[in-house]
Amino acid sequence: MRENLMNKKISKKWKAGILFFLLIGFLMSMTFIRLPYFAFKPGSVNELSRRIVVSEGRSFEPSGEFHFTTISQDSSINGWEFLEGTFKESVHLIDEDSILGTRNRDENQTFNFELMRVSKSTAVSVALSHLGLEPYKATGVGIASVGGPSEGILTTSDVIVAVNKKEVFTDQDLITEIRGHEPSEIIQLNVEKIDGSDPREISIELGSREDEPSVAFLGIAPQTRIEDNDDLPVQVLVNTGRIGGNSAGLALTLSVLDILTPGELTGGFQIATTGAIDLEGNVGPIGGVEQKTITARKAGMDLFLVPENSLEKAKKHAGEMKVAEVAHLDDALTVLTDLGGNGDSLELPKN
Structure with a gap:
């Protein structure tokens, strides 16, 4: 009888020990396991x-x-962080294949830095264009592809700057x-x-279009060569450090406009923004709106x-903070004007 009691006690201790080590193993695996997901949380x-x-102006x-x-x-989450993202609304989990595609993590970081570089250049251009300046200038006609009468004479490394x-x-x-x-005419191209580099003059006999034989045909796919306009009265540089992505485009555009012009575009308020921007001033979609709204609030x-x-x-997480949606730079300026800013009268200083 006593021996049976002893065996039962030993059995319970073994079970408790096994459960303890299983618990320790579970806790350690949840801590050290790395799952193929990205976790996005409120930032700054x-x-x-x-x-x-x-630098000028x-x-x-x-x-x-x-x-x-x-x-x-x-970009490297463990089991606990996965559980947090599963049950916490402010955390968004996305599988790494959807983020990386065919890129590795280093390539993805480089890709995002390039997005920011383009976004800064685009934002400055949009701001300057809104102020009546031409940030770019056309300087010739590049060549996307070559065929027909130009084949063997022109290449995709050439730019045409003059005809006759x-x-x-x-x-x-x-x-x-x-x-x-007319078709069969010989023209001179600079x-x-x-x-x-390597300026030269060449002669080409024009061909004719297959669909319209009476129309002259050079045989290239032309594309305008665009270069920065260095003759602007203002020059603007933007330093975003080691922040990647293109979602700061709208914010950068508005800030450049505010700094280059007298008056208060913000109306004296603190304005947070998110949204990409293209050269036509269209505001593009971005990810992480919920997390960014929480951050702004x-x-x-x-x-x-x-x-x-x-x-x-955004409204779902904004609390008392005012939120407005915009599809174009002009929409943002209208919202800011209604807030008390001078979005409807932005001009460069006269001198």
């Missing part, structure tokens, strides 16, 4: 005025401020000039390399501008 707001440098110190919002990205001594700056200029000639922003079709997601 970043004021922009100190990141924008006007006048600048104005704003009393309000534009901020771009970021999310915190964890008449300068051509855009693809439409070239098309107009070619259509002014050509140089893409970087402007916690930072005490007065207004959060989001891309079109993101309003409902």
Whole structure:
């Protein structure tokens, strides 16, 4: 009897020990396992005025401020973080294949830095264009592909700058000039390399289009060569550090406009924004709206501008913070004007 009791006690101790070690194993596996997901959480707001440098032209110190919002990205999550993302609404889990595609993690980081580089350049261009400047200039006609009468004479490394001594700056200029000639005519082209080197003159006998035999045909796919316009009265540089992605485009555009012009575009308020921007001023969609809204709200922003079709997601997490959706730069300027800013009267200083 006593021996049976002893055996039962030993058995219970073994069971307790096994359970203890199983628990320790589970806790350790949850801590050290790495799952193939990215976790996106609320990040930070970043004021922009100190990141924008006007190297030529006048600048104005704003009393309000534009901020771009970021999310915190964890690219190596354990079991606990996976559970957090599963049950916590402010954390968004995305499988790594959807994020990386065919890129590895280092390539993905490089890709995001390139997105930011393009976004900064685009934002400055949109701002300058809104102020009546031309940030780019057409300087000739590049060649996307070669065939027909140009094959063996022109290459995709060439740029056409004149036809029969008449300068051509855009693809439409070239098309107009070619259509002014007849098939079998010999024309003179002034050509140089893409970087402007190796200028030369060549002769080409025009062919005829298969679908319209009476129309002259050069046999290339033309594309306008665009270069930065270095003759602008203002020059702007943007330093975003090691932040990647393109979702700061709208914020950068608005901040450049605010700094280059007198008056208060913000109306003196703290404005957070998110949204990509293209050269036509269209505001594009971005990810992480929920996390960015939480970030903006916690930072005490007065207004959060989001891309079109993101309003409902943002409002769900905005609390008392005002949120507005915009589809174009003009929409954002209208919202800011209604807030008390000078979005409807932006101009460069006269002197």
